[in-house]
Amino acid sequence: MKTFSKKSILFPLLLACLIFSCKDLSELNENPNGVAPETVNPNLILPTILTEAARAYVNLGYQDIAGVVQHTQKDAWASGHNDYDWGGNQNWNPYYDILRNNDLLYKRSVELNLEFQQGVSLVMKSFVFGLITDLWGDAPYTDALKGEVGGTENILPAFDGQDKIYAGIIADLEKANTLLSKSKADYPGIVDNVDVYYGGNPEKWRKMANSLLLRYYMRLSEKQPDIAKAGIEKIVANAVQYPIITSESDDAAMSFPGNSDGDSWPANAVYDASGSNYRRIKMCATFVEKLQALKDPRLGIWANKVEVPLVVDATLPPKTDKIVDGKRYLSPDKVGTEQIDTDPEYVGLPPSFSALPSAYNLNPTPGQTSYNPHVSFLNDIYKAAKGPLLKARLISAAEVHFILAEAGLKGWAAGVAKDHYEAGIKASLNTWTVGSTYSAYIAQPAVAFNQTIKQVIEQKWIAGWTAATEAWFDYRRTGIPELHAGPAAKRDVLPVRFYYMQDELQINKANAESAVSKLEITVYSQADKGNSAWSKPWVVQGTKKPW
Structure with missing residues (x-):
């Protein structure tokens, strides 16, 4: 910030007083092009909250968390994605920025008696706070959005326990369910096009609120099973009072306009001219092999076939390495002890394969700018800035049904x-345009219902493609799927939380250290001690899950 001497401002100030007859200086300081928080229309704030929350969610589920749950791996700039080398500086400030805007939305909606906007605000508050506590554990909640306390800015908020945060989330969603229970005609002030999820439809927002209730009740199922059971049973028993998302047409999803890098699908190859962000994301072998075993029709929607399959032929002369008819033929001596995959259609990158994952499958161009023709790229749709399948999906009918299937079991x-x-x-099949394959898919012995929670969670993991955060939280709660860290991973098991960032530990030291002290140190916490991605937060303490 620049500083100025008293003289430099005195004469302009006197001149201003002469010209404007010394009007109240607060009037002179008003920005004619700005909107004051105390007068802002809630509909001006709403789009920012919805778009930023959706972008944050898809950036997790399509980037590093997709690496954790082994939907994808990267073959360059890969250590955070593949190996959980997160460096202890994961920043929750963008999430609290969303919450501050959302708090203003709620306050202005209350002042103007706009119940639709109040309900939407409570749903988004619950979604974002749920994400924060799911990712980090204990976090500022009660005091997080209080601004000034006693005339002093509240920059050192206390951390609330996860149990209290989840209870607050559930209470807010219950309130939202009531606020959103009227027909659209009964709400003043709805502007359809500022609602980028549901176009101003209160009924669909109500379904989202109650579907999130199911999510968070199930989140508590290991720690507070009685509360979880009662909550889910109450919702299911009162379908009129608690409508939920049961059709993919009601999914909470956001499309991307694709007009700039900021409003486009992440890691697209339109605004990233080199295409490097798209190029380095590959399907994970764990995911590919599961989809192949199930003959899953979604695989071809999500991934491209290998451009150049490998063929190892023992009848070839020694030192043979040649491309014939689009295939690379190798004599066994050229392969040696290298780990390779000769599948002629889809090849995934093994999890945490090595410090140089771009070298996998005898890639002729390993390195940060590699182009590996022997591993499946993502489908070309993911190069685009926008498209009918390119959506941030916050909660879906597929997730809701799998929650209820687990509850039933x-x-x-x-x-x-x-x-x-x-x-x-x-x-899920309908969402990804392969609904016509349902009958054949479900008839397979490996897909037909076998009455196990393992099968339900594995199908939920598959359906969570590009929304992998929920798959991570399910894995943490259940240990399903049975995912294993690779040889280059930072630890021998998958992580269970994000690190508290260093700024929080230094600036809000006492409160942050208190939260760290409540984490359960495990044998995998190692030198990170309490504030480790392998120290267990409350929600999994005492459950013996996921490891």
């Missing part, structure tokens, strides 16, 4: 588990 009154399992698969 736990013996809770949540409907028929088999019906929900099959509906979850069908919703």
